[in-house]
Amino acid sequence: MDSAGTRRSLAGLLGTWGLTRLVLLLFVFKVFVFPGPDVTTDVSVIYQGWYDTLRHGTFPLGDVTWQYPPAAALPVLSPALLGFLSYAQAFFVLAFLADLVVLLLLLYAGLRPGKTLRGTWVWVAGVPLLGPTVYARYDVMVTAVAVAGLLAGARHPRVMGVLVGFGAMLKVWPALLVLGARKRGAWGWAGGTVAALAVLFAATMPGAFAFLTFQRDRGTEVESLGSLVFHVARHFGWNGRVLLNYGSVEFLGPYVTLVSSAALFLTGVAFGWLLLWRLMATRFLPNTLADAAFVTVLMFTATSRVISPQYMVWLLGAAAVCMCFRSSRMGLPVGLVLAAALMTVLEFPVWFEHVVASDTLGITLLVLRNGLLVAACVLGAVELWRSTVSREPVPALPAQATRTRETSTSS
Structure with missing residues (x-):
């Protein structure tokens, strides 16, 4: 791309990012009211309640909605950095800044030789598709760390390991x-960082790992793939219930444990396939690490017994890193994830009451969103296998083929 074209693309990116993020801030600050239930109550009620406990040096041991590793205390406590704002206002500003960090990381990567700004566009366009939920959960902060780790992976495996x-x-x-990382440094430093932080939190704050016991009695969340069984079954006399349980709206009743176990089985199958891929892969391209990360997160999200809207932020971050590489062939799966993001904001929060009621509109939205995720899983897995395991030569992308012909002609 020439310098003039680069400047125009950057101007478009920054302008689109600024405008869409302003709209998101106006929604979370309630200048405008977004349709559906108020997504900011998680911050003003749940997060702030955790904050009041954590700032006294202990984890919320009696709160079963605390289901996160101990370092999650850091983003929950982070609004204290902006003491001149209320807790919720400070959190929204910090989420916005995390979004900005991801943008800058992707811009830096996209402007390097062999890279492209497609990944930046995926992030810029994908985040607003999810609505204000992005700024009302701490997942955007985690995604910023993950994106930094993935982008560092090829050249700085130790840095990737620490960040991961x-x-x-x-x-x-x-x-x-780290599944697609070839160098042991990434695995070793990741494990070492986890161990060091685990020891630190266990020694300094009581209840650092109490969250591990808060998952056992969960049901099947109403937005998950498995929930479709009960959405349909309710129309044929299934006598279970829909309740707010362990921090999410879940199905509880007959056969829920069976469906939850089936979801765990599917996750195990996905993990087995990924291990097989890792053992069989022989061709590692510059984009393989990012592609493998995207497919891995996609598989574990789609098969989970909980698919909360904020999980889509993870997928957008991994998808954006994939699309930074000109050689990545994940364009179609990434496009399906973007479509799934749009379906997600429609099923939550816009028409969430229809999802909870299991009516025609609610079921249709879930079939579309979860169907898109499953299709993206299958296509992404096929492409990852084909590009790294298959003995057949991988066809060149159109741009690559053009450059090859130009090189042959000039020589």
Whole structure:
């Protein structure tokens, strides 16, 4: 891209980011009212309640909604850095700044040789599709750490390991990012960081790992893939209930344990496939680490018994890093994830009452969103296998083919 074209693209990116993020801030600060239930209550009620406990040096031991690794205390406590604002206002500003950090990381990566700004556009366009929920959860902060780790992975595996380990102690899922790492340094430093932080928190704050016992009695969350069984079954006499349980709206009743176990089984199958891929892969390209991370997070999200809207932020971060690489062939799965993000904001919060009621609109939205995620899983897995395991040569992308012909002609 020439310098004039680069400047125009940057102006478009920054302008779009600024405008969409201003709108998100106006929603979370309640200048405008977003349709559906108020997504900011998690911050003003739940997070602030945890804050009041954590600032006294202990974890919320009696609160079963605290289901996070000990380093999650850091983003919950972080609004104290902006003491001149209320807790909720400070949290929204910090979430906005985390979003800005991701933008800058992707811009820096996208402007390097062999990279592209497509990844930055995925983030810029994808986040507003999820609505104000992005700024009302701490997942955007975790995603900033994960994106930094992925981008560092190819050249600085130790840095990646530290960032991934820290991210895993914030919300577990960044641990999945090291699966595609070829150098042992990333694995070793990730494990070492997790161990060091675990010892630190266990020694300084009571109840650091109490969250591990708060997951046993969970049901099947109403937005998950498995929940579709009960959404349909309610129309044929299933006599279970929909309740706020362990911090999310879940199905409870007959056969819920069976469906939850089936979800765990699917997660195990996904993990087995990923291990097989890792053992069989022989061709590691510059984009393989990011592609593998995207597919891994996608698989574990789609098969989870809980698919909260903020989980989509993880996918957008991993997808954006994939699209920074010109050689990545994850364009179609990433497009499906973007479509799933749009379906997500429609099912929560816009028409969440229809999801809870299991009516035609609610079921249709879930079928579309979860169907898009499953399709992205399958296509992403096929492409990852094809590009790294298959003995057949991988066809060049159109841009690569053009450059090859130009090189041959000039020689």
